Amino acid sequence: MRLWRNVPKSLRTALYWSPTALCLAHSISIKQISGRSMQQPTLNPDSSIWKDIAIFDRITPLFMRPYQRGDIVTVRSPTDPERTLIKRIVALEGDIVETRPPCAEPEVEVPPGYIWIEGDESFRTNDSNLFGPVPLGLVESRLVFLVWPLDRIGSPSISVPQDRTNPAYRLAMDQIQRERSRQSRIIPAVAQPPG
């Protein structure tokens, strides 16, 4: 007891309130994204000299907005429980996906409770095309906001500049193209008619 009283008051208050702080930090976390292979070129593009830092959210997927196609999410790696991957959800349960090269079958139906995740550029990533659909239970959080670098701050969306000569225009067009091709590769699950 005397030991506890000898601890400075500020430290004691910090310790007392640490559970709240830890819970908050766990539910809405700021993390640095390492590795260029994950979500090229949406995150950590070659042109950037910094590693991206982003805010990840674990709360809203539970209560408000379930994971949807197109979300960028962190996933516990199915082949190595220690590692966390960052990928984009391409298809949800019941969808039929046209797969990319490393996958043996040309078309895969995602089983119930599973999702299909991919990196944005097929030649750079290890994704569902390699290890197949992953259980939704492995998904941890959703990327909601990029905080660093400053020129791409905000939620990762595509902004098309007015000026066609701007190199960013070409990049944006490329991204739109990629998104279209991603959407064209899936046949969404049909809602079961009642009865």
Added chain:
Amino acid sequence: MFHALCSYCTLNLPCKVVNTFCLVHLIFEYIGRPSPMAGLSMLPTLASEGEIVIEDRLTYRFWPIQRGDIVTLKSPLDPNRIVCKRVFGLPGDTICVDPTGSMAPSTEHVVIPRGHIWICGDNAAFSRDSREYGPIPMALVEGKLAYRVSATHCPSPRNNVSHSGMATKTLYQILKPHDVPELEITQVHCVKLTEYPP
């Protein structure tokens, strides 16, 4: 700062309540907790209802899971469900999918890939496990069963025994309709359970 905001105003008490909730949540999530168990799949080790166990959520992060451990994990079929199964195989093991041949040919074997485990319920007849969905990623594991608190609202301490009798009876009915006497199957089933892990 948080303290300064909270301590000298009317928010003091709510803040403390939230803080306590957070502490309890952290302990339950990362150290251990009592949890009720329900379901037929772990008979006769755990009763089908009214069973309370102490989950250990700490040690599996530091010491690897072993064959024979009973683990709790997020169901690969539904992420909102927590299921409880026994670990049968670790990465690299070769596993016979179903020795009884009811869900797969009894000659079918699987090598468990890296980072995956093979899980099975003790009550094979009433369990959806790796025999159905294959090896599952280790990252789905949430904890290990450490202790079993005696079943709460079960009248007799031998509740589990009677349950196991029922379970094996149904197993017997499903697997071998006519040719094996019931007692024999019960013995085989139980011997298998007590022998495991090898």
